[in-house]
Amino acid sequence: MDEVRIISPNGILGYGFPISSFKLGLDLKPDVIAMDAGSTDAGPYYLGGGVSFTSRDAVKRDLNLVLEGAHSLKIPVLIGSAGGAGAEPHLNWLVEIVNEVLFENNFDFKKAVIYSDVSKKYLLKKLKEKKVEPTTTEPVLTADAVDKSKRLVAQIGVEAFIESLNKGANLIIAGRSLDIAEFAAFPIWKGFSKGLSLHLGKILECGAIASSPGSGRDCLFGVMRKDHFLVFPTNPKRQCTKLSVTAHSLYEKDDPFKIWSTDGYIDLSESKFEEINDRTVKVSGSRFIPTVPTRLKVEGVSLVGHRFVSIAGTRDPYFISSLLQVEKEVIEQLHENFSDVKEGKDYSVRFVNYGIDGVMEKPLDTAPHEVGIVMEVIAKDKNLAKTIIAFIRSTLLHTGYKGRKSTAGNLAILFSPSDFDGGKVYKFSVHHLIEIESEKEVYKFS
Amino acid sequence: MTKLKDVADVIRSKNAGPFVLTFDIFFHDPKVYQKVKKQKCINEELIKRLYHVSDEEILGIVYFDVALAIKFNLKRKICSGDFGDRDIYGAQQHVPLFEVELFKEAKEED
DSSP, X not given: OOOEEEEEOOSSTTSOOOHHHHHHHHHTOOSEEEEEEEOSTTOTHHHHHTOOSSOHHHHHHHHHHHHHHHXXXXXXXXXXXXXETOSHHHHHHHHHHHHHHHHHHXXXXXXXXXXXXXXXXXXXXXXXXXXXXXXXXXXXXXXHHHHTEEEEEEEBOSHHHHHHHHTTOSEEEEXXXXXXXXXXXXXXXXXXXXXXXXXXXXXXXXXXXXXBSOOSSSOEEEEEOSSEEEEEXXXXXXXXXXXXXXXXXXXXXXXXTEEEOSSEEEEOTTOEEEESSSSOEEEEOOEEEEXXXXXEEEEEEEEEEEEEEEEEEEOOHHHHHHHXXXXXXXXXXXXXXXXXXXXXXXXXXXXXXXXXXXXXXXXXXXXXXXXXXXXXXXXXXXXXXXXXXHHXXXXXXXXXXXXXXXTTOSOEEOOSSOEEEEEEEEEEEEEEEEEESOGGGTOEEO | OEEHHHHEEEEEEXXXXXXXXXXXXXXXXXXXXXXXXXXXXXXXXXXHHHHTOOGGGEEEEEEEXXXXXXXXXXXXXXXXXXXXXXXXXXXXXXXXXXXXXXXXXXXXXX
């Protein structure tokens, strides 16, 4: 095989992609379709809740097209980080949708399903053996944090994908994986350079985000060769440029010279990026540097409480100028009214004032003409959260202040009902690297 | 006075995992990039002032010649999704960089 041709239909399975772009991609005779289905970007809730941040119908729509394309060209499909967070409930959810699509279309694939959940017992053993360390700035992991975790999952590398390919699987669905693994596994399996394969994986994993204009819901095409790879978008309206591809090499990572895998990193310091035509970039020189020991990242979340939210706005310049002070007084009244529960212990409460301190905490000097207020309560149980959100909403609405003219009410309340149940709240409790002998310690086939 | 937003093609922020914010600045003109690099226009003092952070919270500033890019990383004051977080993806923390003034006359004489 002189080259391997890979299509990445989009940034995340379920984000959608134009059918025309995908068809153009299939016309280019790809050898494999690879897709990333997850991320921690959406925050800790999804791993804790056991649900995806994508919708079932949207995922099924994408899968219908992808599996139809793969079936017609008789090429394999590799999917990583199933269901977003990639733990058992997420993977089972995606496999169920896949099975539905296979059944409804009478498609025949040889499936491999790879779990990458980690038990508390396993992680505690690693902790005891001093084989756990923070990924970057995380607090040192404690046994207590492991015990309190609701669910733990490891980011696996290419090993389980390659084992599946060796067994003849042509539809591989894995739990939490390195973003780059499902893209790099096939060319590495075919004997291409590990450094270049992993680098190509990094460019492809977000679909057309690495093109210009960028998009997470369009296709990117990669051609892996002996000493370089090519990358271009299939949609003629987009182009890969030196800027778009180098920019993506740096995307969402802290060290521009290294892209980490489980058993080493890709050294980008000698990488060469060239525009070979107005839509295609050629990359060469990326080298794989092995490191010992092999390390996997483990992600875990723990339950914090239950959230309620209320949304309101104001355009009253007198209220806006007093707003931060009035909010302080509302909290004081809250403490006085419910003295049997304690802020910080039983609940947390805050006001996020869009127009003042919404996106960034530090307010600017200029006074906004309108402010959107999001009130948030996280409490130890649902009932307390509901009680407190109702109290702060009604108190902020009716609290007087110096210079007030609008004595009928301070807020434009946006909805009825005004308060929203935000459900259970989780926080990241584990985001640490573990030392392993082999990835086989972690992954399991169904 | 040249501002960063006038000469950089991309100025962005994003999570690099839930505990770190990463910032990228890309230039298209190698001359501008080299000048910014030579004068260390993006430096610790500037970042401390713009983002109200201490030295310990700055996890490195890297000039990446291959891409005509500058990357710096900040320890998140609040982990993504923890109580008090305002930007789960970290995608809107770049704005203070827009107005950064480059190439002051005094600096050019250095």
